[in-house]
Amino acid sequence: MDSTKKHLRSAVLVAGAATLALAMGGCSAGSSGASGGSDQTKNVTINVVLASDPPPKSELAEFTKETGITVKWTNLDWDSLQTKIAAAATAKTYFADATDVDWSRVGQLGKLGWFYPMQKYLKTSSLKADMPQLSSFTVDDKVVGIPYDASFMVTTVNKELFAKAGITTMPTTISDYTKDLQQVKSSGAVQYPLDIPFAAAEGLSTYWYQTTGAFGGTVLDKKGKPQFTSPDSAGYRAAQWMISALKSGLVSPGNINVTDSQGMQTLMAKGNVASVFSDYSGNVGSLYNVPDSSSVVNQVQYIPTPGADGVGPNLSNPDSIGIPVNAKYPKAAAKFISWFTSKDTQVDFAGANGPDKVLSGYALPSRLSAVDVLNSKGTLVGGDVLAKLLKTRAKPVFPEGAPSWYPQFSNSVYTNLHAAAAGNMTVDAAIKAIAQTATQLSSGS
Amino acid sequence: MDRRMHWVRWIGVAFILLWTLIPIYWTLNTSLQTNAQVTAKPAYYVPPTPTLRNFATLLTGNGDVPDSVRQSLVNIIIECAAATIVTVVISTLAAYAFARMRFRGRQLLFYAVLATMAFPAYTTLIPIYKIMTGLGLVNTYTGIVLVYVSGFLPLATWILYNYMSSLPVSIEEAGQVDGASRMQVLWHLVVPLARPGIISTAIITFLFAWGQFLFPLVLSSDISTEPLTVVIASLQGRHVVPFSLMSAAGIIAIAIPAVIAVLLNRYIVNGLLSGSVK
The missing domain is CATH 3.40.190.10 (Periplasmic binding protein-like II)
Structure with a gap:
């Protein structure tokens, strides 16, 4: 009986030590994936992970031709993606150069510092007038993501x-x-x-x-x-x-x-x-x-x-795209985001320039200027109502950003x-x- | 009294069967309908015009979704098979050592191995992810297989330890008297005798590995290593869920483990009960 107790105690000690070692190993190892990615923007491949189908190959190829940045796209369902974002950020490891920032998680992400403030790479102040939902992704004056569609x-x-x-x-x-x-x-x-x-x-x-x-x-x-x-x-x-x-x-x-x-x-x-x-x-x-x-x-x-x-x-309740602090190529990711959320790209994604350029499941551009183009071309179903609502009625659920x-x-x-x-x-x-x-x-x- | 107990038992069995099988039936029912039929009101309890179109789309169709499903099916088979083989080999050696060899700290080590089963697996997710990143094993078969092996090894060792402990020592002693080495005894005498236990350990490990979701989700980055369980979840769109296609993928995912479980059921039960009765 005493022997069993002794063995059990020893086992618990060993198990405890093993866990500690594992956790310490986890904390110290792999700092290679930590923040401070490369500024390189030519001849690099970036990983983009979103809960969305990829843009048409021709569109991505055009982007690569213009910038020298190759995009590797991964489509993951929203719930799984949030798990991956949290796991990678907690482990301080790289998993994507650009990924989803959901409106409801802005408070958490801002507080935890898991994403770069987009001001570091883009002139976000100039986007405000054209992207009414940008405020949904602003917390403590930091813009953690750029909305790529205008879900409301x-x-x-x-x-x-x-x-x-x-x-x-x-x-x-x-x-x-x-x-x-x-x-x-x-x-x-x-x-x-x-x-x-x-x-x-x-x-x-x-x-x-x-x-x-x-x-x-x-x-x-x-x-x-x-x-x-x-x-x-x-x-x-x-x-x-x-x-x-x-x-x-x-x-x-x-x-x-x-x-x-x-x-x-x-x-x-x-x-x-x-x-x-x-x-x-x-x-x-x-x-x-x-x-x-x-x-x-x-x-x-x-x-x-x-x-x-x-x-x-x-x-x-829009989704946006941001850059995790453990990104390998944050500057290249910023270039991609700038292209992905540009007026011309959004107009293409929404189908104004033919079915070959449509992004499957794309609802409504986040830029008013893109919505206006679609509306004038008559390619947006209910476009007049949606454009008016987006301009005058769309408001963030939490004006100060979603709480953490x-x-x-x-x-x-x-x-x-x-x-x-x-x-x-x-x-x-x-x-x-x-x-x-x-x-x-x-x-x- | 016996008669009443008989009925109570059968009602219990019927309840458990319905509770378990209805979701599987509903998945099968959905997989054999078109999306329009799936969303019809009232719902069809039996497919009105059963179709294998969803299965054909996934298994032979063109496009990103069928390609992903097929690749992920290959991935899950490779990962589960590799994890099973490695786990069985290591656990056989470990179980034999713990059951038969006498060395210092034997029991301590054995209890330590068993104690790891008490840890909630998810608490190790972040450290494991970090270690795998450091080793460059994220998004590789090796990384996923290693994690599966580390997770299932304690249970496999325990099952085989119980099985080997129940085998008569005299046969091994006779082999040693005839001049066989430890490894020869293990390979030529113990492994054949423990074959039912080894088979049940392999089946249990394979089934456990097949059902994994969170670890492969985090440890794989794209379709080159994602198993079917992860890909099925990713089929649901942001606002639209392809119910019939997801159900067909679900049926494909459960078909292989279901066949294994039904055909080799007696090994699974024997393995789990080994050592419980002497």
Whole structure:
């Protein structure tokens, strides 16, 4: 017995020592991949890792011909990519010269210093006027990524289903919108006219932020304090409106397990609902008007998002591209980013100059000048509405940049709203739980 | 009472089977439909017009997605097979040493090896990534195989240790009396006797390696080394998910381990139970 104990103790000691050695080895080894990459921009190959298909080979070849920089492109799904970014940054090792910077992680990335401030390589101040969503990637005056598309949340309606219910003038306030949805339901045009993705996932959080904006408020203040605890607040009313839409039959009970993209693909694109209050900008052209994936071709349109007292804002959720501090060729990566986000390239990607130059899945250019070109050429579906919204209505979800604790906050938002939708808690209890999380996180506890 | 217990047992078995098989059935059902059928409402519980188009696209089609799936299928087979062979060879030697040889610190070393199984694997991810970067082994088969071997070696050693401990020592002693060296005894006597244990260790290692996601995700940088598990995840687009194609890839991914598990089930059970009954 004593012998066993002795052996076990020794084993634990050895195991502990082995772990320590491994960790120390991990901390000291491989500093070769650390920051301080080469300034070389000629005859180099850079790795670009994004959650996107690669640009057409001809486009990349043209870039290589112009600059001498060869691009090796890797397409990775968004979740896996975030894991890789975090793992590489934590291990202080190289994995890409340019990669994704998501709007929701700007606070974290800025605080942790995982990405170079883009001011170091590009004149970002000159981009501001043409890229309204640049502010979503600015934290402590550092621009950590340059937006390459202009994803923002926008309301879509199936005008044919609305017309069947006798609605031809689109609503501009939430109360009118709600009445119209009830009218669509009672007309029998569709049983459940509204899509809200109540699955416990990020899409539910962003839907709530957008609805809160439409009700005339914001979720958090500059210091990260919750702004939705009062029953009169926009956030509280937004949550109540969403849950009551489910309870009153405007939203299908099955939506309790529907994510945002599932709802768009299987409900809106199939004519099973008449509206998505918080849809993706670009979905009309890239999803609803594509016959292979849609049965509502030419039936869906963007409308200015109905607000509490008139048209509401459209919150931005764009992706950008930045340079990790462990990049091997940061200057070459900056040249690539400059090309990738240029007006001419964006116009090509969006299909204005023929299908050979299209970047698959590209929604909407991040540059107003590129949107104007598309609009003038008539190649952007719903371009007039989108251009106007991007210029005048698109706003960051968090004007001061997403807080560094955003992932935990978002988790609390979608978990509690999902529970409220499932009937496991009241709206009031859900709001209180979310507020408690925000208060704790913002106070650093 | 016995009759009641009989029913309870079967209800339990039925519940577990449904719980396990329904997701697999749904994946198969989705893989045999077109994307339009997959998104239809109400959903089809049985494919209305079963099609192998998704499988044909992935296995014989042209384009980036089919190319990636095929390359990743090759990658996963190479990585799992290599990890299995290396693990079995090393663990056989280690298990024999621990089971039969008497040397100072034997038990201490053995417990230390076993103790590593208690560490959550993910806590070692960052140090391993850093070490592999330092050694220039990121995005190489060697790097991924080494990590698999280090991860599965303790379990494999433990299984084989139990198996070899249960073998009669007298046969090995007879061999030694006849003048055989340790390695000859191991190769000509122990390995043939321990073959069921070695096979079960190989199967278990292969199946564990096949299911890996996070380590190969981090340790591979492109399609030259990415296994199928990683590539399947990357098939989902930013806003659009190709459900039927992903399901077909999922069925391809589970086909090989499923066949192995069904055909060689008795070895897996024997391996895991070895040493538990004497």
